[in-house]
Amino acid sequence: MNSTLESLIALQHLDKTIFDIRQRVENIPQALQQLDELLTESEGKVSKTRASIEDQERTRRSKESEIEANSEQMKKYQGQLLQVKTNKEYSALLAEINGLKSKNTLIEDDIIELMESIERAKHALTQVQGETAQVKRRVEEEKQRYLVEQQEWQQQLAQEQQTRDAKAQEFxxxxxxxxxxxxxxxxxxxxxxxxxxxxxxxxxxxxxxxxxxxxxxxxxxxxxxxxxxxxxxxxx
Ligand SMILES: [Zn+2]
Structure with a gap:
């Protein structure tokens, strides 16, 4: 075989190896970024679920104070019942009391629904927290692996480059x-x-x-x- 051709093939082979290693090294930052994004996404799910629980707890507390306020008002009306002079006033007060009673029944239903929803959200939270812990472990492992590989590739690159430079002298x-x-x-x-x-x-x-x-x-x-x-x- 023509010796220049033979050398060209060998040099190309070395350059292909160098090219491939460089590409792998260059892809590392993007791979690391993708891993970070994976973790951020998972952590986002945790905080979203947590925020939803807090939000519902707040609504529940506000509904509970509403019930309390209504009950206070009912007590007041019940006290007034003993002092009214006319049937008309008595019926009016009774209507107010009954109105508040049914309001409270509706609010209690809302609270029960909320509590069920909070339970579900808490369950979901445990799940996404578990998933996030797994993702975090995986991300850390893969990052570590990339760092080790990066070192290996860079060493390999230096070696190949040396061989390549020596080969290039022949031309x-x-x-x-x-x-x-x-x-x-x-x-x-x-x-x-x-x-x-x-x-x-x-x-x-x-x-x-x-x-x-x-x-x-x-x-x-x-x-x-x-x-x-x-x-x-x-x-x-
Ligand atoms: Zn061609």
Whole structure:
């Protein structure tokens, strides 16, 4: 095989590895942010449920004071019943008392409903608190894992980079420049394999039979007429 081609394939292999590791490292902050969002969302459910319970407790207390106030008023009216002089006044007071009594019955129904709803909300709170604790544990574990991986990847990256730089010394400057330019332009792939059917795997264009035949000999450097990548035949 043409030795420059052989070196280009090796360099591309190293750069692909470096490219992949870099991408993984670059994706870490986003992954960490997603984990934070997961936890925030879960904690949001807890505070929302807690707020709903407090809100309902407040309503319940206000309804209870309403009942108390009504009962006080009833007592007053009942006291007045003993002092009234006419039947008309007596009936009026009695009507007031009965009105307050039925009001209180309605409020008591509301309170029972509220208490049931509060019970349900408390149950839900226990559940979301449990879920949040789980999410928190998972998030912490995954964050830790990412940090360990990040270190490993960065070490690996430094090693690969060293090997890569040594390999790059082997090239004529003009070829290396062209290779580097393609690497930048073509999303990290400057050397592309050609399939058994004579297709460039970089841009999926079909080579002419003559060019494909030449690429297969591996004697000279060839470049894809469309994406300009250096080409090599995939099959042995
Ligand atoms: Zn191509």
């Amino acid at each position: 004529e400057p003009a070829i290396l420049r062209e290779y580097s330019r393609l690497l930048q332009m073509r999303n990290g792939v400057a050397v592309a394999a050609v399939t058994e059917n004579g297709t460039c795997t970089g841009c999926y264009v079909a080579l002419t039979p003559q060019m494909f035949a030449e690429v297969k000999t591996k004697d000279t450097l060839h470049r894809c007429p469309v994406c300009l990548r250096f080409l090599y035949a995939e099959s042995a």
